[in-house]
Amino acid sequence: xxxxxxxxxxxxxxxxxxxxxxxxxxxxxxxxxxxxxxxxxxxxxxxxxxxxxxxxxxxxxxxxxxxxxxxxxxxxxxxxxxxxxxxxxxxxxxxxxxxxxxxxxxxxxxxxxxxxxxxxxxxxxxxxxxxxxxxxxxxxxxxxxxxxxxxxxxxxxxxxxxxxxxxxxxxxxxxxxxxxxxxxxxxxxxxxxxxxxxxxxxxxxxxxxxxxxxxxxxxxxxxxxxxxxxxxxxxxxxxxxxxxxxxxxxxxxxxxxxxxxxxxxxxxxxxxxxxxxxxxxxxxxxxxxxxxxxxxxxxxxxxxxxxxxxxxxxxxxxxxxxxxxxxxxxxxxxxxxxxxxxxxxxxxxxxxxxx
Ligand code: PLP
Ligand code: COI
Numbered sequence: 001x002x003x004x005x006x007x008x009x010x011x012x013x014x015x016x017x018x019x020x021x022x023x024x025x026x027x028x029x030x031x032x033x034x035x036x037x038x039x040x041x042x043x044x045x046x047x048x049x050x051x052x053x054x055x056x057x058x059x060x061x062x063x064x065x066x067x068x069x070x071x072x073x074x075x076x077x078x079x080x081x082x083x084x085x086x087x088x089x090x091x092x093x094x095x096x097x098x099x100x101x102x103x104x105x106x107x108x109x110x111x112x113x114x115x116x117x118x119x120x121x122x123x124x125x126x127x128x129x130x131x132x133x134x135x136x137x138x139x140x141x142x143x144x145x146x147x148x149x150x151x152x153x154x155x156x157x158x159x160x161x162x163x164x165x166x167x168x169x170x171x172x173x174x175x176x177x178x179x180x181x182x183x184x185x186x187x188x189x190x191x192x193x194x195x196x197x198x199x200x201x202x203x204x205x206x207x208x209x210x211x212x213x214x215x216x217x218x219x220x221x222x223x224x225x226x227x228x229x230x231x232x233x234x235x236x237x238x239x240x241x242x243x244x245x246x247x248x249x250x251x252x253x254x255x256x257x258x259x260x261x262x263x264x265x266x267x268x269x270x271x272x273x274x275x276x277x278x279x280x281x282x283x284x285x286x287x288x289x290x291x292x293x294x295x296x297x298x299x300x301x302x303x304x305x306x307x308x309x310x311x312x313x314x315x316x317x318x319x320x321x322x323x324x325x326x327x328x329x330x331x332x333x334x335x336x337x338x339x340x341x342x343x344x345x346x347x348x349x350x351x352x353x354x355x
Contacts, residue, residue, distance in 0.1 A: 029172050038120070066146040080139075120141070124139075172306075177311060178310075179219045190254050195255065240298070241295070283315060340352060
């Protein structure tokens with residue numbers, strides 16, 4: 001039941017499940033979708049009660065504002081199944097809050113928290129057989145909102161859709177990544193939308209990222225838009241840099257997404273007794289540390305990739321190789337966070353959320 005209403009989420013079930021067509025031993029990321037999706041419309045100034053329907057295409061007017069003015073925000077989350085078949089989410093209210101923070105910046109109306117939470121829970125209960133149990137796999141969940149209102153006037157839409165789709169998924173990256181430190185392009189600027197999970201932020205990354213891929217790198221390390229001197233994010237991940245035994249990550253700002261994995265890793269690292277510094281870090285400091293041997297590790301953090309170790313980085317036409325470590329903080333922290341997420345370890349932080 002949705003709070004403050006007497007209405008229940010309406011469910012239309014599929015007649016035939018597609019689950020037997022899926023090879024759960026060879027899952028890629030975000031390519032196969034579960035039987036059902038959640039859909040919720042904003043019309044006449046309010047969000048309607050969400051519905052769950054068979055996964056299906058949607059029809060939009062050619063002038064829907066999303067096509068012209070890009071009003072769209074999204075989230076990324078995962079559901080996990082433990083050995084007893086219990087289903088868990090990780091800090092889902094943080095995603096709900098961040099969706100509304102992103103929406104506010106894009107002039108999209110706030111979605112009531114219980115529409116998000118009740119809708120998500122109902123969808124997961126229905127499609128729980130799709131949640132992979134095997135190591136490294138999970139159900140990737142994509143909640144998103146976009147403008148559906150008609151018309152070419154460059155102003156906020158009067159209608160929106162909130163949708164949740166779910167994809168049983170494997171790893172986002174298959175191994176360590178080679179990155180290129182960006183010196184020309186930027187993903188975000190002061191006063192802009194970098195802190196929001198706005199669709200357009202990702203569109204703006206594709207071209208510079210493709211240039212990096214063409215040169216043999218997997219990802220771009222984003223630097224500040226003003227001087228390109230400061231390290232900010234690693235593609236669609238936050239970034240951590242270990243110099244000697246200190247783990248450094250840039251403070252969040254207008255330009256940096258407040259990653260849920262990032263803040264969890266900061267807390268777990270502190271709990272492990274690791275010295276964590278949340279401060280600005282220059283490209284020069286990282287290059288100097290690599291040259292003098294004090295640079296031990298770099299890794300990206302995010303829901304999709306969890307912790308993605310960086311093998312090497314390129315800066316001003318030179319490649320710098322990270323050492324192979326026996327006591328990698330990245331490996332230790334990845335194990336601790338995934339053990340909490342999958343109910344293999346005690347959750348002293350209270351982050352796990354049972355469905
Ligand atoms: N930074 C950007 C730009 C992202 O798109 C993401 C992905 O969600 C992250 C960081 C990591 O955020 P989170 O850990 O909440 O998934
Ligand atoms: C996530 O980590 O969930 C993201 O949203 C990154 C995405 C662009 C795959």
